[in-house]
Amino acid sequence: MMRDALLRDLSELAGVEAVATSDDRLAPPPCGEIHDVRERDDVWKAWASLARGCDVAWPIAPETGGVLSRLARLLGETGVDVIGPSEEAIAIASSKFLTAQRLRERGVPTPPVWRVSAAPDHTSPVVVKPDDGAGCDATLFLEEPPASIPAGSIVQPFVAGEAASLTVLRAHGATRLLSANRQHVAIEDGAFRFQGLTVGAIEDADGRLAALARAVGDALPGLDGIFGIDLVLGADGPVVIEINPRLTTAYCGLRESLGLNPVSLVPPFDVAPLAAWAGARPVEVRL
Template identity: 50%
Template sequence: MRVFVCEFVTAGGLRDKPLPEDLLPEGTLMRDAILADVTAIPGLHPVLVQDDRLPPTQLPAEPVAEGDDPWAVWARVCADSHVVWPIAPETDGLLGRMVEMAAARGARVIGCTPEAIAIASSKLKTATRLKAHGLPAIPTFPAAAPSALTGRRLTKPDQGAGAVETRVWEPDAPLPTDAGLVVQPFLDGTPASLTVLCRPDETRMLAANLQHVAVKDGRLSLTGLTVGGVSDVDGRLAALAEAVVAAFPGLSGIIGIDILLTETGPVVVEVNPRVTTAYAGLHASIGVNPAAFLPELIRDGVPPSLPHLPKAQPVEVRVR
């Protein structure tokens, strides 16, 4: 069966623009890890489309060249695939559009519903949803609206992926008020993330990960992760993952939840309705192929229930 792994950046989504230094390393890591896992499953054949400016891969890839419409190429490949695994930034509705495109062409889609993606793609909507369910979330405000925040603050796109365009501002610095930006307090804590498998009747936290974040000239960037690097002996993080998924109907497959580990407990930063960079170390961390659910997904339309998994072991993933 043909499994089309469509990662937006590497698959030519920005063929008419310079390749982005911030998104390309993470996109490549996720794509290559998924391709390796799919290749290891008998009967599954990964399908690849690639920006022709990138180095050749070990797998055959349909190129997206200058002047090509990547969405037209992807649509054609989706129609010839049994399963589509879309990975895209939430920016400008790209992830939701990719999921709808794949579903419209009859393929099984490893992804969340458009409704869940629409809410999780907005930091404002995410914070509002979390608060409505009594879950710990970072206070989030439109940058254009006045707020009573004091101390250091963060600005970031309301719809954006990772730490792209995330900036730290000192207490006395004036904030930008651009439309589409949000502002949050800069909280003390340890950046982390949860890798979670969602199915209709079960939520399973696969790993809790330590994020390595650098600040240079006021800009944040993810430099790497320790997948499985955060202990959850008391089950508090697994319980948080279950509560977050319950608050966002329509989450499905493998997703990520960014959190901040503070002195008073974990605080949710954002919900990523797709696989995240932590997937690159997931197989090695849990000792099980995370894509092993694909045959049952193809047959039944939902990820299967998982057996007991060993405790995740720390695995380093370097991004840049």
């Protein structure tokens, strides 16, 4: 969904030819120059080969297992301009532990985080999730401190409130909030389930969320392009949970929410002024 939305937006820009790969077992995207990848193909070689014939590359990948970092590095080595964060920013955002450390050092509100060996036994309820993960994958809600924790996990106190996310633009050294989104997250059998979101559903009349987005951008200056911030709107204000250093599911509804092509805000395609829209309107994206 993210790839197809980005292809659509790129293809509509004058002078831009969008190229992408597609698993040949799935329906191809509706636009762009599409290169099928078969199960036996080396997709990394395919990406590198295509990148050498392009001017700009925009990777979409989960940070889990170093995939996003590896893809961005591979594309950069071809000499193409890569839209997205620096390697250092990806490395920090890919670790829930390092992300929390960096945010707390910079005064950005985020819950405490503990490695398995240092997790207190008096805090409850807690959230247990992989340090190296994306979204709600393997994220558990526990009413009592766990007797055992999977290796590579981190522990945080559960923050009560409304699940939300920010879609943020970082360009020319400035950070701009594009939309504040309501996330549809359920807890089923002790596990978090992401079921979609409503893009632009949350208003930011007092500018608090925009200020938070800027604070995150300042805390991790290597962020670039369009990225996401997951947070909880609690009784004491917004609390950042994690940073997604890439396009997120919210991008699928961003164009309709903003009423303009989001790519037109991102260098080197930035042809629309930053004040080109009045704000976001609610657009639901279901999974």
